[in-house]
Amino acid sequence: MELSERQEKIVEIVKADGPITGEKIADRLHLTRATLRPDLTVLTMSGYLDARPRVGYYYTGKTGGELFQERLLKLKVKEFQSVPVVIGEDASVYDAIVSMFLEDVGTLFVVKDGGRLIGIVSRKDLLRASMGKQELESVPVSIIMTRMPNIAVCTPEESVLETANKLISKQIDGLPVVRETEDGDMEVIGRMTKTNITKAFVYIAEEPDA
Numbered sequence: 001m002e003l004s005e006r007q008e009k010i011v012e013i014v015k016a017d018g019p020i021t022g023e024k025i026a027d028r029l030h031l032t033r034a035t036l037r038p039d040l041t042v043l044t045m046s047g048y049l050d051a052r053p054r055v056g057y058y059y060t061g062k063t064g065g066e067l068f069q070e071r072l073l074k075l076k077v078k079e080f081q082s083v084p085v086v087i088g089e090d091a092s093v094y095d096a097i098v099s100m101f102l103e104d105v106g107t108l109f110v111v112k113d114g115g116r117l118i119g120i121v122s123r124k125d126l127l128r129a130s131m132g133k134q135e136l137e138s139v140p141v142s143i144i145m146t147r148m149p150n151i152a153v154c155t156p157e158e159s160v161l162e163t164a165n166k167l168i169s170k171q172i173d174g175l176p177v178v179r180e181t182e183d184g185d186m187e188v189i190g191r192m193t194k195t196n197i198t199k200a201f202v203y204i205a206e207e208p209d210a
Contacts (some may be wrong), residue, residue, distance in 0.1 A: 003048075009037050011059065018058035025057065047171055069161065071204050077163055078156035080178045081190035086111045089118055093129045093144060094136040097123050106173035109188050110145050112149050114186045117153070117176055119145030153178045154192055160200045163192050 003011065005019055006029070006210065014020055022040055026033045043049040047070065049057045062070075085103045087096055089112045096108055100123065110119035125144045130136065154163045154175045166175060177190030 003043075004039070007043055010036070010039055010043060015050055015058050015059040019052065020058075021056040030116075070187065072161035072164075072200070073159045075160040075200050075203070076155050076156065077158045077160065077177055077192055080160060080196045080203075081106070081156065081192050082187045084109055084176060084191045086115070086188055087121075088112065089140070089142045089143060091141050092137050093126065093139045093141055096141045096164070097126050097130070097136070100126065105191075106193070107191070109176045110140075111188055115187045115189075116181065117148065117178060117188050118142075119153050120145045120176070121145045122195060134138060148186075151176070151200075153186060154191070155179065160197060164197045166210040167192075167194060167197065 009029060010025060010183055013025055017024075022033055029036065042052055044057070046210060047060060047062055050060050051057050065187045067127070085105045085107075086109045087099055087101065087107075089110055091099075091110075100106075100108055100121075102169070106122045106123050109117060111119060112118050119142065121141055121144065125146070129139065140205045152166050152170050152172065154166065154177055156177060156179065163175060167173075170176045172194035174191050176186075177192055178186040179189055183189050
C-alpha cells in the first residue's frame with residue numbers, strides 16, 4: 001500500500017509522539033479532526049497505526065513488507081480457489097492431453113470414486129509420454145501420473161502465503177485443494193495455481209484497507 005503525503009506525515013507524528021490523540025494530530029497539521037478521520041481510518045485498518053480509547057494513536061512499528069505478509073496470512077485458499085479439472089484413473093494419455101488442451105490448464109488431477117485424489121498429471125508427464133512410439137489411446141494415465149503420497153496438496157483453510165510457498169518450493173503449476181474423507185482419503189474440491197495467487201495479490205492491492 002502506498003501512503004499519501006498526508007498519511008506519511010501522520011505516521012511520522014505518531015511515531016515521534018505517540019500515543020497521541022486525533023485532535024492533537026489534526027492541530028499539528030492545521031486540519032480539522034473530520035478532515036483527518038479518513039486518513040486515520042486507512043492507517044489503522046491497514047495496520048500502520050493502532051488506537052486505544054481515551055489514549056490515542058500509536059505506531060505499530062511494522063514495515064510495509066510485514067503488513068503485506070500479515071495480509072497474505074489472513075487470506076485463505078477457499079477465497080481464491082478455482083474449479084478443479086479432473087480425469088478418471090482409467091482415462092488414456094490421449095484423453096488427458098485433450099482435456100488439458102480444452103481446459104487450458106497445466107495440471108490434471110486423477111481421481112477415483114467420485115473425486116478421491118490418487119494422482120496428478122503435468123504437462124511434462126504428457127510430453128514425456130508423447131515422445132515414445134506407444135499408442136497414446138491405449139496407455140492409461142495411471143501409468144505416467146505422480147501418485148499419492150508424493151503429491152503436494154492444500155486445504156481450504158490454509159493461507160494464500162503458505163500455498164504460494166508450496167508452489168515455489170515444489171516448482172509446480174498448481175495444487176489440488178482437498179478435504180479429508182471419513183475413511184482418510186482426500187477428496188478434490190478445488191485447485192490453486194499461480195494465477196489464483198496473482199489474483200490474491202491484486203485483491204490486496206485494490207482493497208482500501210490493504
